[in-house]
Amino acid sequence: MPADPTLAAQSRSSLHEQDVTAPVLAVSKASKSYGDRPILRDVTFTMRAGERVALLGPSGSGKTTLLNCIGGVDRPDSGEVLVAGCRLHALDTNGLAEVRRKHLGMVFQFFHLLPTLTAAENVELPLQLLDISTREREDRVELLLDRVGLTQRAKALPSELSGGEMQRVAIARAIVHKPALLLADEPTGNLDSQTGVAILNLLEEVVRETGAALLMVTHSEEAAARCQRILRMKDGTLTES
Numbered sequence: 001m002p003a004d005p006t007l008a009a010q011s012r013s014s015l016h017e018q019d020v021t022a023p024v025l026a027v028s029k030a031s032k033s034y035g036d037r038p039i040l041r042d043v044t045f046t047m048r049a050g051e052r053v054a055l056l057g058p059s060g061s062g063k064t065t066l067l068n069c070i071g072g073v074d075r076p077d078s079g080e081v082l083v084a085g086c087r088l089h090a091l092d093t094n095g096l097a098e099v100r101r102k103h104l105g106m107v108f109q110f111f112h113l114l115p116t117l118t119a120a121e122n123v124e125l126p127l128q129l130l131d132i133s134t135r136e137r138e139d140r141v142e143l144l145l146d147r148v149g150l151t152q153r154a155k156a157l158p159s160e161l162s163g164g165e166m167q168r169v170a171i172a173r174a175i176v177h178k179p180a181l182l183l184a185d186e187p188t189g190n191l192d193s194q195t196g197v198a199i200l201n202l203l204e205e206v207v208r209e210t211g212a213a214l215l216m217v218t219h220s221e222e223a224a225a226r227c228q229r230i231l232r233m234k235d236g237t238l239t240e241s
């Protein structure tokens with residue numbers, strides 16, 4: 001199938017114009033190998049708006065590879081990934097970047113904040129990539145920093161923040177553009193258990209408030225048990241429990 005760089009061609013199937021009960025994420029028979037080693041094998045599942053789904057599995061089982069294929073930073077060798085109605089395999093690099101900008105938020109174990117930007121500037125970053133007025137950007141950043149309890153730390157650099165504060169900035173940044181799907185790769189993996197619970201509470205609250213779907217990779221059965229569904233990955237194969 002020829003690459004289609006424009007999201008305009010996808011617009012008929014965009015989330016906003018479709019039945020709202022349509023899946024926010026649909027992964028169908030996604031497979032990927034590195035060399036002759038299969039990493040993902042016929043992975044198939046869907047997620048709907050507002051769903052919280054945990055992805056559990058041993059180290060090396062393919063969880064991050066799957067998240068990368070959903071986030072458009074990697075591609076499956078075969079099969080399909082649809083995010084907010086957009087067929088990722090039909091898009092070129094620019095088209096994938098546009099899907100990420102509009103529909104995806106990401107939270108990582110090591111926060112991935114830009115070290116030279118303040119907390120507020122980090123939160124504002126996704127909005128600078130969209131066509132949004134300065135006034136609206138400022139309003140949204142203020143609202144989000146207030147939401148995650150960091151109004152007083154708006155001008156702090158990441159190096160001046162605790163791990164929990166950095167993750168709260170990262171969560172604000174991940175949802176400031178109102179994405180349909182939030183991907184979290186071990187969001188509590190680098191935090192003490194008390195801070196981890198606070199971050200899970202916050203993640204749950206913000207997905208409830210925004211209606212986003214949350215797909216969270218975790219090694220923690222406790223964190224997974226808080227989700228509505230648990231997907232288990234073993235040797236690249238997915239089972240649901």
Ligand SMILES: Nc1ncnc2c1ncn2[C@@H]1O[C@H](COP(=O)(O)OP(=O)(O)OP(=O)(O)O)[C@@H](O)[C@H]1O
Binds near residue numbers: 034062065
């Ligand atoms: N670019 C790459 N080239 C070759 N092999 C890779 C590449 N990326 C990942 N792998 C291999 O693919 C397998 C799955 O990796 P992946 O990071 O998806 O696992 P994971 O389940 O997320 O593991 P962990 O829980 O340790 O993060 C691993 O054996 C890894 O070494």
